[in-house]
Each structure stands twice: as C-alpha cells, then as structure tokens.
Amino acid sequence: MLTLTNITWLDLCLAGVAVYLVKQGLNKNPAPYPPGPRGLPLIGNIQDMPRIKPWLTFTEWGKKYGPISHVEILGQHIIVLNSVKSAMDMLDKKGTVYSDRPVLPMGGELCGWKHSLGLLPYGDHFRQYRKNIHHIMGNRAALDVYHPVEEIETHRFLKRVFAKPEKLQDHVRHTAGAIILRISHGYEVKEKNDPFIDLADRAMDQFSRATAPGAFMVDIMPLLAKVPEWFPGVGFKRLAREWHQTLEEMVDAPYKFVQDQMDVGIAPKSFTSNLLEGRTLSVEEDHMVKWSAASLYSGGADTTVSAIYSIFLAMTLFPHVQKKAQAEIDAVVGTDRLPSFADRDSLPYIEALVKEVLRWNVVGPTAIPHRVTEDDIHDGYYIPKGSLVIPNIWFMLNDPQTFADPSQFNPERFLDNDGKDPEPEPRTICFGFGRRICPGLHLADASVWISTVMSLAVFDISKVVENGVEITPEVDPTSGTVSHPKPFKCSIKPRSAKAAALIQQDANY
Template identity: 75%
Template sequence: MLTLNDVTWLDVFLVCVGVYLAKQVFTKKNPAPYPPGPAGWPLIDNILDMPRIKPCLTFAQWGEKHGDVMHVQVLGQHIIVLNSVKTAMEMLDKKSAVYSDRPVFPMGGELVGFKDALPFLSYGDRFRRYRKNLHRAIGNRAAVDEYKQIEESETRRFLKRVLAKPDQLQEHVRHTAGAIILRISYGYQVKENNDPFIDLANRAMDGISQATTPGAFMVDILPLLAYVPAWFPGAGFRRMAREWREILEEMVSAPYKLVKDQMAAGIAPMSFTSNLLEGRDVSAEEDHIVKWSAFSLYGGGADTTVSAIYSLFLAMTTFPDLQKKAQAEIDAVVGPDRLPSFADRDSLPYTEALVKEVLRWNVVSPTGFPHRVTEDDVHDGYYIPKGSMVLSNIWFMLNDQRTYAKPSQFNPERFLANDGKEPEIDPRTICFGFGRRICPGLHLADASIWISAAMSLAVFDISKIVENGVEITPEFEPSLGSTSHPKPFKCSIKPRSATALGLIQQDAN
C-alpha cells in the first residue's frame, strides 16, 4: 500500500504548488462563502487534516465547532461534510437532481474495477436502467414479499448451522446472507459447506470495503499515482488492486454465465437474472447492464445484512434483559409450537424496535457513500461548487443527542410510543443513505435482518461465555473500512428448551 511515507514531501509540495497556481489563474469569484471548516494551510489546503482512521469521529468533532455543514479542500478537491439528518435531507433528497452523481474512485472504482457496480456508477442513463431493474425485483416491500419463502427457509438452515457449530457464528451469518441473495439473484442453491460462490462473494465484498475506505490509499488523494508501475517501490497498492480485480471479475461473470448456460439447457430456476434475460435477444450493452445489475443486487443487500445480524447477536450477548423482553413477546404472540414468520411481524413491535436499535447502534456505513455535485449551488447562504464531494456522517446522525435521547445506550424502547412520548426517528430512514443514491437493497436487507432476529430469539438463548470461572463481556469495537462490522467475539448459543430444539431440527422447505 502506498502511503504518505512512500511519497516524498517534495512530490507533494510540487503538486500543491501546481494546484495553487492553477487556482490563482482560473478561480472565479465565489457567489457566497464556503461552509465553515478547519482552516487548512497555504498551498496544501486540508491534506493534513483529513482523517485516515474512523473519519466519522473526526467529522463529529469538527461539527461541534463548525456546525452541520462543513467544508475542507484537499489538493483542489472540495469536500462537504454533512453532520445532521436535516441538512442531508435538504441537500441530498430535496436537491437530488444536482446531488446524485458519484466522484471517481481511483483505487476501488478504476483500479479494482467496481466502477461498473451501481454504488459507483455516475448518475445518468445506465444508472437509471440499473435502478429500474432492481426496483422491479426489490424496490418495495410488496416486491420483496415474493422472496419470503426463500428468506424463511434459508433462515431455518441458519438455525441448524448455529446449533451444530455455535462457535462459527460469523461464518454462518455470511453463509446465510450469501445464500439468500444468490438464490434471488441467480436462482443458485448454495452448498452446505465450502460453497465456491459464497467464498468468492465474501472475498469480493471484503475487497470493496478495504478498497473504498476513505484515506486508506494515497492514490485516492494523488490520482496520478495510478500510473505508477506495479513493480515500482511503494506501489503495493497496484498489486492489491490487481488481486481484488481478478476476484471481482470472477464474481460478476461466473454466476451470470451459470444462469445463461442453464437457460440454454432449459433448466434455469426463476431468478432476477433469468427474468431479465427471458425471451430476449440482448445487446452487448444490455448484457452488461443485466450482469452488473445482478452483482449490484448482491452487493446492495449482503454486506449490510451480515453486519446487522452479527451485531444483533453481540447486542443480545451484552444486554440479556433486553433479549428476555423480546423472547417474552415472541412467546406470547407466536407460542412454543412453531417458528415466527413474516406474518407475525406486525404483531411483534418490541422485536421490530430491537432490529431498529441494532441498525442505529452499529452503523453499517459510518460515512455513507460519497455524492458528487453536478452544478454550483448555494445552500443556506454557503457556496457548494460543482464537483464537490459530499459525505454524510451517518454515524453521527444516528448518535446525535439532538435526535436520540442518550444515544450511547442500547435502548429499543426509544422506537416505541410509551408514556405519551413519540417514537424517535426510524434509523432506516438514515442508515441506508439519501436521495436517488439510497441503497436499493434496503427492503431486502431489512426483511433478512428481521426474520433472522425473530427466529433466532424464538429458539436460542444467547449469553456471555465463562472462561476460568470469569464471565467475559465482549467489547463493541467496529472494524475499520467503508462498511463497519463488529470484530469477532465469543458467546454461548444454546436451545431454549427441548421444544425449541425440535423446531430447529425441522426440515427447511
């Protein structure tokens, strides 16, 4: 990985001088001041201010001094940081026509190749065609209802895996999330163990998280470094990009080819991909769009689901009294003789609130995915120049005491109407992003998280482990990356009763 230590300060200085001189020649007078922010330095702007680790925390600290809309500049690139739900909705939702583009990502987008996936796609015709495909399949709860049987049957298999090997919880969560999305996307039924597509997908998603972490690669700050040969000293990032690109290309192409081969043989199961291809002679452009739409469906739902479900088990380990409340509700509504289903969802308000609090507690995408401004704008008296990158500090929005009472506490009841108090803001209106770039897989992810929570709590007691006579409380320490996952932790997972054991051992449909 090429870091600041691998680039001489003379290199940086010369680039900064060039940028500074260009600014002096070509900069026009602004119609309004930039939003406030760290002052920066002559020539180098805010390059030394930009955080490389957990930027959401630094942005929150800046917000205490500078407010909800902040501005920094790095080598001529304007960066706008939004620190409140109100400003995000005013700019990214209400002005979505000019705030919906994506910046160029030299590492993750260009070198690794994720630029063709929906989250990275520039706003335009191809973007709209991807979204149209995805909206038909998972764009609302009614569409997602078509996949309830898949969700429920794969979650039953998840319970069996956890029962057999509870110490491999994280692996089971990933396996199940992948199994659901692969069945929906490609009609592919995963193998119980060592499935090649599950392994491939996990490596691809890990690559995208690492490659898109803000500040992790110097090439994202100095794009010219993309032309450095892979053999050059300090160019390890080029070799990493090549490795991740190979994984990505196989993940995008292999399951897609499988569907086309099955369709040619007349044996293809119904799926998102087969529905788009059925009875059509697709052009090369349409073939590209269908292939990458299917991959984007996987990417839009799997990683969010994995992070949230693993976080649920961590929360239940840490807060056993809240687990008992949810179990009491499920016992009263569902009873001991069957597993919960989606038909029970409206009758389980505490379980619903618990899922919401998990999404607020561990923010899956702490700084969201950057937007890019396509036209000059003046917002609330501040100048937002064309080409600005806009970051939403979603972590802070979900931990803002102006929005959530005692945000550091894990408290599902904040989302229930109690003692005349209105429920607090549903985190699902925040954590999946804003405007026309909102996550297209949000309804599918929400359904997967809920059914996993309801079924798991119905049959399992989740508790702290005891080592050498000492009860171990796991630490909540999210991983680094553009997607946040709790670090691996240990917990005890046991059937609640002999009846619960029988429900787990029932065959999945």
C-alpha cells in the same frame, strides 16, 4: 537526467503548485466555503483527512464547525454533513445536483467497481440498474414472493448455529449469501465451502477497504495511479490488480451459471433469468444485466451480515432486551412453531428491536460520497461543482440531541411510552439519502427481521465464561465503507428441549 519516474513525481509537485496558484489568483467565489479545519499551502487539508474510523473525526468537526463542514485537498473540495436536515436538504431535495458519484481511482478505476450500481455515475445506466432492481424489491409487497426463501434459509441458519455455535460469523455470512444468490441468480449454495459465497465475501471486504474515505493516497492524488507498480510506496497497485481479479470472478461466475442453466432449460426463476428470458441482448444490454445482478448480489451479501451479527452482539450485552423480545414472541407466536413473516405486524417490540439494531450498529457509517454536478449555494455557503459530499450517518444515528443515550441499546425508544412520541425512524437515515438510497433496503430490512425473530424464538444468547471469568465483548466496529462488529465470543444455547426440536425439524417448508 530525467526518467519516467522522475517526471511522474515532478508532475505531482507541479500539479499541486498549479492548483494552489490558480486558487490564489482566481478565488472570487460567490459565497464563502463552509467552515472547517485550516489547511496548509499547496496540500490543503491532506493531513486532516482521517483514514481510520473517519466518522469519529467528522463528528468532532461537526461539534466545532456546525452541521456542514469543508476541507480541501489538492483542489478537491470535500463537504461533510453532520445533520439529517442538511443531508435531506442537499442530497434529497436537490437530488438533480447531488446524485452523482466521484471517480474513485482506487476502488472505482483500478479495482473495477466503477461498473457497480454503488459507484455508477448518475445517468441513464444508473436509472436502468435501479429500475431492474426496483422491479423485484421496490417495496415490501414486492418481496412477498421471496419470503419462503428467506424463511427456509434462516431455518437452515438456526440448524448451523445449533450444531456449531462457535462459527456464528461464518453462519451469518453463509446465510446472507444463500438468500441473495437464490434471489439474484437462482443459485442454491452448497452447505460447505461454497465458491460463490467465498467470492462475495472476499470481494465485498476488498470493496469496503478500497472505497473507505482517506484509505488510499491515490484517491487524494490520482496521478499516483500512473506510477509503475514496482516503484516504492505504490503497493496499492498490486492490491488493486488482485482485487480487480476477484471482482471479475464474482461478477462473471454466477452470471455464467444462469446462462448455462438457461441453455439446458433448468434455470429457476431469478432476477437474472427474468432479465434474460426471451431476449437477444446487445453487448451493452448484456453488461447492464450482468452488473445489475452483481450489484444486487454483492450489496446484499455483506451489509446484512453486519446487521445480523450485531443482533447477537447486542443480545449478549443487553440480556434484559432479549428477555422482553422472547416474552413477546412466546405470547404471540407460542412455542410450538417458528415465527414467520405472517407474524410481523403482531410483534411491535421485535420491530423496534430491528430498528435499534440498524441505529446502534451503523452498517455504512459514512456511506459512499455523493458528487456535485453544478455549483450550488446552500445555507449561504458555496458548494463548488465537483465537490464530494459525505453524510456522516454514524453521527446522525448517535446524535444525543436526537437519540437519548445513543450508546445504549434500547428498542423502547421506538415505541409509544406514556404518551411520549417515538424517536425518529432510523431506516430513513441508515440506508442513505436521495436518489442514491440503497435499492435493496426492503430486502435488508426483511432479512434482519426474520433472522432476529427466529433466532430469539429458539436461542438464549449470553456472555461466554472462560476459566470462571465472564467475557464481555467489546463494541469496536471496523473501518470501511461497510463496517462490521469486531469478532466476539458469545454463548448460544437452545432455550428448551422444545426449541431444540423446532430447530432440528425439516427446513423445507
């Protein structure tokens, strides 16, 4: 007797057979697919798709098959790009065709992230979200109004690190959340155990895990979403239910805070209050404002954390870089005050150092896949409608033909040296491509810059010595849509008594 469960698994098998038979009977493509590993009958390349650090496997594909490679899993075509040129030619120059997002059964549908800007389908809602965000941070000049907030919160970060350097990672997360919540919702975080910071941390960790390529079989076999939660092997559904609840809280709680503040006339200016001021919103407009703000808040609360934490890792591992950076700060800014954004144009080595942080620690190694909305022929290869396109950003920023000794942290690669041109600008790569480029890139860049220059002005960062043994941190980034350095130990001490006094000054400018 067939049960509902039997039918579900039977459906899966029949679907695989149907895809294979249709492919075999109707495979009259106008051009060949890009090269890639040979798949198996019925299941295609399901065994080839990596789940841990997929960018490393994609890099090997690039070496073997060239800048554009292809796999197919149960009829789903996946295109991997291993060169900047291919990414620009397809995702940027053909943006009308390559700017959609895939339907992600785990992260998008089951967990609920389909309403966020990152996973929103290409269309009118997507354009409105980006318009809302672009209005306040579309370029560096637009961010000038937020510089005091970033400087104040970064000074508070220095105080926290000075008091408890062993809690560095917590301090980085707290500060990144504090800055973005002030901008997105006008909310000033609590010094300890802030509920909105905790929500953002949990939600973004879950997002990264839920959307990582190949992490969940349901993304490869969407019919698994219909299997009951109690059935063996579908524990992902319990996870999805928990993660969906976290996301709802993260989106709703800060939004309600702004509404409540506006009701009593005490709401500070923010991204959300500006969009709500003097308007009576329809249900659809309310949804768009709430999720635009949540997209800004969630995106800014995690990506900069990875980059800023990497600053401390790099300074621990490459002390000669730290000394050069501090020498420039001392020469330009002096030691009687903290650096500010007003000093940025006068600190070329710090600027190069920030570029190198973004290149060396790739925050989004494979980005979020793009989806093709029409059949395309590119470089003689057939890219069918519905294909997922994954740019291997990690390799693009670690390609030895583009960046000399890419594993080395070397800011000087971005400076003019003895008439030699600087290496390519990493910020045109690390934030994504085309119409899906990160809309908060200028805010992220500013946050990394101010954290770098203020921290190096007052702190010496070095390896920890335990029981007479110097501990060298391991460079081992985590898997996920957003990648973080593996937690590490380092010594953080004030550079001098004068530096300690600067740290402890009042942080209210």
